[in-house]
Amino acid sequence: MRQYDLTSARWRKSSYSDGEGGSCVEVAEGIPVRDSKVKDSPVLRLSHPAWADFLDTLRR
Numbered sequence: 001m002r003q004y005d006l007t008s009a010r011w012r013k014s015s016y017s018d019g020e021g022g023s024c025v026e027v028a029e030g031i032p033v034r035d036s037k038v039k040d041s042p043v044l045r046l047s048h049p050a051w052a053d054f055l056d057t058l059r060r
Contacts (some may be wrong), residue, residue, distance in 0.1 A: 006032060006043060027051075 017024035
């Protein structure tokens with residue numbers, strides 16, 4: 001598995017996050033995705049087209 005240096009990544013939390021420790025994700029440029037509740041959790045790295053497809057699926 002390839003490792004990426006994400007120490008300088010600027011993470012953005014989902015606007016749907018309730019701030020109460022519920023389910024949410026954070027995304028950063030590139031497009032890495034992680035569980036916002038576990039900052040050192042594994043990161044899922046997606047291409048821009050894959051991220052766009054994912055968002056489109058959620059919207060439907």
